[in-house]
Amino acid sequence: MKGEKKMKKDRVINNAISTDALANNAVNTETIQAKNPKTVKNNKNKNKNVEVRPNVFVRMGRWFKRTFKEMWSELKKVTWPSFAKALSSTGVVLLVVVIFLLILTGMDALLGFGFNSLINIS
Numbered sequence: 001m002k003g004e005k006k007m008k009k010d011r012v013i014n015n016a017i018s019t020d021a022l023a024n025n026a027v028n029t030e031t032i033q034a035k036n037p038k039t040v041k042n043n044k045n046k047n048k049n050v051e052v053r054p055n056v057f058v059r060m061g062r063w064f065k066r067t068f069k070e071m072w073s074e075l076k077k078v079t080w081p082s083f084a085k086a087l088s089s090t091g092v093v094l095l096v097v098v099i100f101l102l103i104l105t106g107m108d109a110l111l112g113f114g115f116n117s118l119i120n121i122s
Helices: 002-010 019-035 056-076 083-121
Strands: 039-041 049-051
Touching: none
Parallel strands: none
Antiparallel strands: 039 049
8 A cells, every 4th residue: 555655656647738627727726715715825935825814912812702702601501509508618618727727736836845845955
């Protein structure tokens, strides 16, 4: 199979191309280029096509619009808790934070007392 691909690349056309075939090819090429607005012929080199892109601010605006539109559609799907449920969850979080605060403060006081007693011994 690889050999066949190589043969196709190396194949040379010996037959002359008719002017009708060339004209049809030119018309087809112009039609394709007319349908594709992103490609415009470059003035410097007429053989190359250059893709015209909007400036960076337009592209960033489109990106933000698309991102926030998707984000908003996902936020509509969220099941929000009631006020009472949110308040009770907040209370649980604050209670756990206060408990850990007391535990860490007690450990700090005990370790500080032990360290000070070691320093005063010598």
